[in-house]
Amino acid sequence: xxxxxxxxSHHVKLPDGSIEKQTTTLNLGPTHPATHGxxxxxxxxxxERIISAEQTVGYIHRAFEKLAERRPLYQVTPLTxxxxxxxxxxxxxxxxxxxxxxxxxxxxxxxxYLRVIIMELARISDHLICNSIVGVDTGAFTGFLYVxxxxxxxxxxxEEICGSRLTTNIGRIGxxxxxxxxxxxxxxxxxxxxxxxxxxxxxxLFQRNRIFxxxxxxxxxxxxxxxxxxxxxxxxxxxTGVDYDVRVHSPYSSYEDFDFNIPVGTTGDNxxxxxxxxxxxxxxxxxxxxxxxxxxEFKGADADVYHADVPEYYLPEKQDVYTKMEALIWHFKIxxxxxxxxxxxxxxxxxxxxxxxxxxxxxxxGRTPYRLHFRRPCFIYYQAFSEIxxxxxxxxxxxxxxxxxxxxxxxxx
Amino acid sequence: xxxxxxxxQSKLVEKFGDAVVNVEQxxxxxxxxxxxxxxxxxMQFLYxxxxxxxxxxxxxxxxxxxxxxxxxxxxxxxxxxxxxxFRIRMKVFTSIDQPDVFTATRLFSSANWMERETxxxxxxxxxxxxxxxxxxxxxxxxxxxxRKEFPLEDQTRIDKDDEMFxxx
Numbered sequence: 001x002x003x004x005x006x007x008x009s010h011h012v013k014l015p016d017g018s019i020e021k022q023t024t025t026l027n028l029g030p031t032h033p034a035t036h037g038x039x040x041x042x043x044x045x046x047x048e049r050i051i052s053a054e055q056t057v058g059y060i061h062r063a064f065e066k067l068a069e070r071r072p073l074y075q076v077t078p079l080t081x082x083x084x085x086x087x088x089x090x091x092x093x094x095x096x097x098x099x100x101x102x103x104x105x106x107x108x109x110x111x112x113y114l115r116v117i118i119m120e121l122a123r124i125s126d127h128l129i130c131n132s133i134v135g136v137d138t139g140a141f142t143g144f145l146y147v148x149x150x151x152x153x154x155x156x157x158x159e160e161i162c163g164s165r166l167t168t169n170i171g172r173i174g175x176x177x178x179x180x181x182x183x184x185x186x187x188x189x190x191x192x193x194x195x196x197x198x199x200x201x202x203x204x205l206f207q208r209n210r211i212f213x214x215x216x217x218x219x220x221x222x223x224x225x226x227x228x229x230x231x232x233x234x235x236x237x238x239x240t241g242v243d244y245d246v247r248v249h250s251p252y253s254s255y256e257d258f259d260f261n262i263p264v265g266t267t268g269d270n271x272x273x274x275x276x277x278x279x280x281x282x283x284x285x286x287x288x289x290x291x292x293x294x295x296x297e298f299k300g301a302d303a304d305v306y307h308a309d310v311p312e313y314y315l316p317e318k319q320d321v322y323t324k325m326e327a328l329i330w331h332f333k334i335x336x337x338x339x340x341x342x343x344x345x346x347x348x349x350x351x352x353x354x355x356x357x358x359x360x361x362x363x364x365x366g367r368t369p370y371r372l373h374f375r376r377p378c379f380i381y382y383q384a385f386s387e388i389x390x391x392x393x394x395x396x397x398x399x400x401x402x403x404x405x406x407x408x409x410x411x412x413x
Numbered sequence: 414x415x416x417x418x419x420x421x422q423s424k425l426v427e428k429f430g431d432a433v434v435n436v437e438q439x440x441x442x443x444x445x446x447x448x449x450x451x452x453x454x455x456m457q458f459l460y461x462x463x464x465x466x467x468x469x470x471x472x473x474x475x476x477x478x479x480x481x482x483x484x485x486x487x488x489x490x491x492x493x494x495x496x497x498x499f500r501i502r503m504k505v506f507t508s509i510d511q512p513d514v515f516t517a518t519r520l521f522s523s524a525n526w527m528e529r530e531t532x533x534x535x536x537x538x539x540x541x542x543x544x545x546x547x548x549x550x551x552x553x554x555x556x557x558x559x560r561k562e563f564p565l566e567d568q569t570r571i572d573k574d575d576e577m578f579x580x581x
Contacts, residue, residue, distance in 0.1 A: 061549040065534075066558065070565045101440060228469055228495070231523030242495070249498045345439045347472070347491060347502065358472055360491070373474040375491075383526045412549045 023051055026394075030059055034137070034398045037408025039382065041397075048394045053386040057379070061412040068372040072337035073099045074173055074313070076372065081167035083376060084410045087126035087353035089118045089158065089170045094350035097252055098359040099173045099313070102346045107308045110298050111175040112254035114306065116291045117188070118161070118170060119253070119350075120284040124195075125154045126353030127235070127277040127284075130405040134274055135206055137399045138215040143205050150198055153191050160184035174314045175307025185292075192289060199281055206274070213271060220400030221269035222388050230387075231380040234355025236404055239276045240268030246351040257294070258287050270396075270403040277405075312339050337367050354378055354405045378410035416465070416499045418443040424465060428458055435504070444502040452488075452505045453515045459492060459501075460520060467492035467501060470517065473527040475535040477509075479561045485509040486535055490517070507537065509560075516542040534559035 026043045029035030038059035044052040064079045071079075080091040093115050100107065107115075128151055132144035155165040160183050162170040170176070206212045222232070224240040237244060245262045247255045263279030265272030298305070307314055311330045320327035333339055343365040349358035355377030364370040381404050389397040421443055425433045433455075435446040447455045459467040472491040479485055484506035493500050507514055516539040517524040528539045529548040536557035539545055547554065556563065 058547075058549040058551075063558070066565055226522075229522045231470060231521070244495055345442075345444070345502075347442060347500070349471075356471065358491070360472060360474065360489070362476060371474075371476045373472070375472040379526065379530075380523050383522065 028397075034401070036133075036402060036406055037411070039406070039408065039411060041385070041401075043394070043397070045394060050389050050392055050394060050397055053389050053397070055382055055385055057382065057411045059412070060408060064413040065372055065374065068369050071368055072334075072339065073341070073369070074315075074334070075337070076369070077171075078167065078169050080374075081169055082409050083374060083413060084126070084353055084357070084378065084407045085166060086129050086407055087122035088166065088168050089122040090126075090350060090352050091357060092168060092171050093119055093253065094348070094352065094357050095359055096171050096173050097350065098346055098348040098361055101348050102341065102344050102361060102363060103173070103310075103313060104342070105174050105308055105310050105313065107175060107253075108305045109254065110295060110302065110305045111307060113291045113295045114176065114180060115171065115253045116255065116258070117288050117295070118158075120288045120291070121154050121157060121188075121191075123351075123353050124281050124284050125151045126405075127281050130353075130402070131206075131274055131277050132202075133402045134216070134270065134399060135212070137402045138212050140206070140209075140212065143202055146205075147198060147202050150191070150195055153187065153195075157184055157187045157191065160187060172307065172314055174310045177315075179304060179306040188288075188292065192285070192292070196285060199278075199285075203278055207278070215396075216270040216274060216399060216403070218267075219270050219392055219396040220273075220388050220403060221267055222384060223268060226384070226387070227268060230384040232355070232384070233377055234351065234353075235273060235276045235280060236268075236355065236381060238262065239265035239272040241266050246349055246356050250349070252348070252350060258290050260287050270399050273403045340365060340367055349375065352377060354407065354410070355381070374413050376410040376413055378404075378406050379412070382406055382411065416494065416497050421465065421501060424462065425455070425458075428462075429455060442500065442502060444504070446504045446506065449488075449505040449507045449514050452490075452503070453517065453520070455503065456490070456492070456517060456520055459503075465494065466496060467494050467499075469493040469495050470521040470523050470527075471500065473517070473524055473531060475531045475537050475559075477535060477560045481506070483508050486512050486537055488514050488531065488537055509536075512537045513540050514538070515540050516545075518542055533557070536560070 023044050023046045026045050028041040028043055030038045030040045040056040042054045043050050068076045068079060077092055077095055080095040081088040083091050128147050132147050135143040158168050158170060159165050160181055162168050222240060224242050227237050227240045241264050243262045243264045248262060260283045263276050265276050315334055316327035316331055321331045341363045344363050346361045347358060349356045357377060358375030360373040361369050362371040389400055418438055422436055432447055432451055433445050437444045459465050471493045474489055476487045476489060477485060486507050486509055488505050490503045491500060505514060514537055516528055526548060528542055531537050532539060532545055533547045533550055534557055
């Protein structure tokens, strides 16, 4: 087998005396429904078995890093939305945390807890889509259809907070644009009440399902060593047994105040990745419950705090802009991008839906980033696809593709 | 023994002497520069040395400093020791006329695409890379778009000039 793998030529060299066999080159994608977006796999297949695979990305390059070099910090937020669009609030928060680190802004506790709630909701919606899509790729559509209404509910919560659903642009430097409404909290309560039952049912639909297990166990496996060498993070790394989680190892936004576990797998195959994501949803629910309880403890004036007091970076209330000179000046300066940043160099990372999402920001003291680089976990994983799909069946490769949770938006920024 | 910036610095200086320059700690993040010929040796040392063990390449990218004559391009590596959860940043500078830097792909498989991306945008020629070709842009492109000589917007516009954005 290893001889065959190392031969990229069109004809596979077989031992003398065998009947000559030919392999086929198969273009899987782009725009094939099974390729989850716009990436292309050029597969060399022998029957249905994959002999070698070469991936191509670059169909949606949107020049985010270049665009960011002409924008003041707060205008970069909509760009981060479009990275991993299944969990855009995490990207937004990660970006704001990076800015706050550079600018030296500290946020009030209530803001941190509200951010944790939003980030964990986003993680649930991200994992929910990924896991249910793995189900679809093994032939089970029900799970996907069934949990979708709870992603809708999460989107409704976003909508209550910021007015949009997919590319949320939620949050600002120092906090949120506005306070959470009662309707948002009511929806959150409904989610916390109903979702555990749904998740339980979703789990029992798949976890011990004979077909699902046989389709996913043992396929798409990667060892812990190789995963680390390939730069895996997030659930894909944890499925191999490495308990690295940015939330625990470099806590941000008060994650140290919460009590939760890091679920890990053992084999790093498709089944383990599915299990780890499912377990993480339970942990996220637990974090949201704790954070919500903490938010409720704020009474009186403290319960209205939803941003830090940083007039240089945080847009004033519209009412104040019309009536107060100071607010009008800050509003003008922020909108026109006239605020100079401190010189500095910052790397900050958060645990995104799919792994460590990092922002490397260099400021030369100007008004826009001198250089901004996104560490996009999906871009880094996808290199490994060729290695982990070698020797697998074509249908397994499609499950592997979805269980790695590759999001096209993060592939080319 | 847990790692500190001082320990890493003393280990590096002990091994490479004066080659390690520009040691900084912006926002507490240990950051240093090495000559570009030594990048692999230093990385290998950081990888192997039992007390350091920086075995995870978090990020790799380049930065263009057009005014820095002779060292216009910087390649920035973010390395991570997962056992002790310690991050460092290593930089190498190269001239834009001869942007040859040794590839880290032998040490880290993850460097493969990140180096291709860096080549695509900045034209850093990673010597020894197995497949150094463009990854996000079209193959026919004959320039490196993230360099500063390619500004984002039409330079004849007067309503949005550089001065307004603090770069006058």
